Amino acid sequence: MNSRMEAIPAGWHEQIINLLAERIVVTDREGKIIYINEAYCEFLGTTVEVAINRPVQDVIENTRMHIVAKTGQKELAALHPINGSEMIANRYPLIVDGELVGALGTVMFRSPEEWRMYKTKIQHLVEELKYYKTKVEKELKSKYYFHDLIGSSQPFLAAKKLAERISASNSSVLLIGESGTGKELFAHAIHNHSLRSSLPFVAINCASIPEHLLESELFGYDDGAFTGAKKGGKKGQFEIAHNGTLFLDEIGDMPLSMQSKLLRVLQEKEVQRVGGQKSIPVDVRIIAATHRDLEKMVEEGKFRRDLYYRLNVIKIEIPPLNKRKGDIKLISMSLLKKLERKFFRTGIGMSEEVEQRLMEHSWPGNIRELENVLERAINVLDGQTIEVFHLPLYLREGQNSNGIASAMGEAESVEEMSSQITPLKEAVAQVEKEAILKALTVTSGNKQEAARLLEIGKTRFYEKCKLYDIK
Numbered sequence: 001m002n003s004r005m006e007a008i009p010a011g012w013h014e015q016i017i018n019l020l021a022e023r024i025v026v027t028d029r030e031g032k033i034i035y036i037n038e039a040y041c042e043f044l045g046t047t048v049e050v051a052i053n054r055p056v057q058d059v060i061e062n063t064r065m066h067i068v069a070k071t072g073q074k075e076l077a078a079l080h081p082i083n084g085s086e087m088i089a090n091r092y093p094l095i096v097d098g099e100l101v102g103a104l105g106t107v108m109f110r111s112p113e114e115w116r117m118y119k120t121k122i123q124h125l126v127e128e129l130k131y132y133k134t135k136v137e138k139e140l141k142s143k144y145y146f147h148d149l150i151g152s153s154q155p156f157l158a159a160k161k162l163a164e165r166i167s168a169s170n171s172s173v174l175l176i177g178e179s180g181t182g183k184e185l186f187a188h189a190i191h192n193h194s195l196r197s198s199l200p201f202v203a204i205n206c207a208s209i210p211e212h213l214l215e216s217e218l219f220g221y222d223d224g225a226f227t228g229a230k231k232g233g234k235k236g237q238f239e240i241a242h243n244g245t246l247f248l249d250e251i252g253d254m255p256l257s258m259q260s261k262l263l264r265v266l267q268e269k270e271v272q273r274v275g276g277q278k279s280i281p282v283d284v285r286i287i288a289a290t291h292r293d294l295e296k297m298v299e300e301g302k303f304r305r306d307l308y309y310r311l312n313v314i315k316i317e318i319p320p321l322n323k324r325k326g327d328i329k330l331i332s333m334s335l336l337k338k339l340e341r342k343f344f345r346t347g348i349g350m351s352e353e354v355e356q357r358l359m360e361h362s363w364p365g366n367i368r369e370l371e372n373v374l375e376r377a378i379n380v381l382d383g384q385t386i387e388v389f390h391l392p393l394y395l396r397e398g399q400n401s402n403g404i405a406s407a408m409g410e411a412e413s414v415e416e417m418s419s420q421i422t423p424l425k426e427a428v429a430q431v432e433k434e435a436i437l438k439a440l441t442v443t444s445g446n447k448q449e450a451a452r453l454l455e456i457g458k459t460r461f462y463e464k465c466k467l468y469d470i471k
C-alpha cells in the first residue's frame with residue numbers, strides 16, 4: 001500500500017486537515033497567517049479573506065502563535081481564552097528540512113455544543129486554578145518599596161509622603177484609586193516600611209476569589225468541614241498573616257455576607273475556621289484597597305457602614321495617571337527598563353511623537369494600561385526606538401481623550417456642522433461601542449476586567465458586546 005502523501009488526491013487535503021482539527025491556523029516565521037480554515041474564522045467572527053496575510057495577533061486574541069514561530073518551542077494543551085471562554089490550544093513549531101519555518105496551531109472542540117458542555121464542566125476548576133495561580137505569582141513576585149513608586153507630580157508625592165508617614169502605625173489603611181494606579185504597590189511599600197516588614201505580607205483579591213471559596217480562604221477550615229476539604233484542615237489568610245499585614249484588594253467587591261464576618265474578626269481580633277469551634281487570636285494590620293466609591297456604596301446599602309469606618313482610619317487617595325501627566329515620561333522610562341530585563345533587550349527608547357501621543361491619551365487603565373502599551377510595542381519592535389506604528393491602533397489614530405474624533409473643530413459652516421449630526425441614539429451606541437473596544441484593548445481582551453473598567457456588570461457587558469457584535 002502506498003502510504004505517501006502523493007497518493008492522496010490534492011482535492012482531499014483540505015478536508016482531511018479539517019477533519020483532523022476543526023480549527024486550524026498556520027503562520028510563517030514572522031507570525032503572519034498563511035492558512036486558516038473557515039471553521040476557525042467563523043468562530044473568531046471573521047473571514048478567511050480578512051484574516052489571511054495578517055499578523056496572527058491581530059486576528060486571534062491572546063494568541064502565542066507568533067512566539068512559537070520564533071522560539072520553536074511547542075505548547076501543548078495550553079488554556080487559551082477566546083471570546084470569553086477558555087479553549088484548549090496546541091501550538092507546534094513547523095520545521096521543514098531542519099529549519100524553523102513557522103507554526104501550526106489547533107483549537108479543540110468541533111462544535112459550539114461540545115465547547116459549551118466542556119465549559120460548564122471545567123468552569124469551576126478554571127476559576128479556582130486562576131485564583132491560585134495569581135496567588136502563587138503574587139507570593140513569588142518581588143516586593144515593592146517606596147523607591148519603586150515612580151512619580152514626581154505634586155498629588156502623587158503627597159500620597160506617597162502620607163503613606164510613608166503612616167507606615168509605622170498599626171491603624172487600618174484604605175487605599176482609594178482607579179484600577180491600575182498602583183494601590184497594590186503602595187500596600188507593599190507601606191508594609192515594607194513598617195515594623196512588620198520581616199513578617200508576612202498576605203495579599204488577597206476579594207473580587208477574584210470565587211464567592212464559595214472566600215470564607216474558607218480568609219478564615220481557613222477544620223478537618224472535615226466540607227467534601228473535598230484537606231485532611232487536617234487548612235489555615236486561612238488571617239492566620240497566615242498573623243503579626244504581619246493583610247492586604248484586602250478590591251474590598252468594594254466583597255459580598256455583604258462576608259463583610260459582616262470580616263467586621264467580626266476585625267473587632268474581636270480572632271478567627272474561627274469554617275467548621276471549627278476554637279477561636280484563634282490574630283494580630284494583623286489591614287490595608288484595604290478599592291477603585292469603587294465606598295461612601296456611595298454605604299449610602300446605597302451595598303457596603304456596611306461600620307466596616308467602612310473600621311477600614312477608613314487612614315485614607316490615601318492615589319491620583320489617576322491623567323491627573324499627573326507630568327509623570328508619564330518618567331514612569332514610561334522606568335517601565336521600559338523593567339521590560340528590557342523581561343525581554344532581554346537593552347537601550348530601548350521612544351520617539352518624540354510617541355511621547356506626545358502618550359501625553360495626549362486619557363489612560364483609563366492607568367499605569368497598567370501604559371505598561372501593556374509598552375510591552376506590546378516591545379513585542380513588535382525590531383530596532384530600539386518605539387515609533388507611533390508600534391502603538392495600538394487607538395493610540396496611533398490620535399483620538400482625543402474620549403476616543404471620539406473631534407469633528408466640531410474641523411467643521412466650517414453651520415450647514416456642514418448640521419450634516420455631521422447623528423441621531424442621539426446612534427451617537428450613544430457609537431460611543432458605547434468605542435468605549436467597550438477601548439476597554440478590551442486596554443485589558444488585552446479580558447472581558448471581566450473590561451467590564452470593571454467600564455463600571456458595569458458582567459451581564460450588561462456581555463449584552464452590549466452582543467448588541468454591537470463585539471466578539
Ligand SMILES: Nc1ncnc2c1ncn2[C@@H]1O[C@H](COP(=O)(O)OP(=O)(O)OP(=O)(O)O)[C@@H](O)[C@H]1O
Nearest residue numbers: 148149150151178179180181182183184185367368
Ligand atoms: N508609581 C508607579 N511607578 C511604577 N510602576 C507603577 C506605579 N504604580 C503602578 N505601577 C505598575 O502598574 C501596574 C498596576 O499597579 P497595581 O497592581 O499596584 O495597581 P492597582 O491600583 O492595585 O490596580 P487594581 O485596582 O486593578 O488591582 C503594576 O504592574 C505596577 O508595577
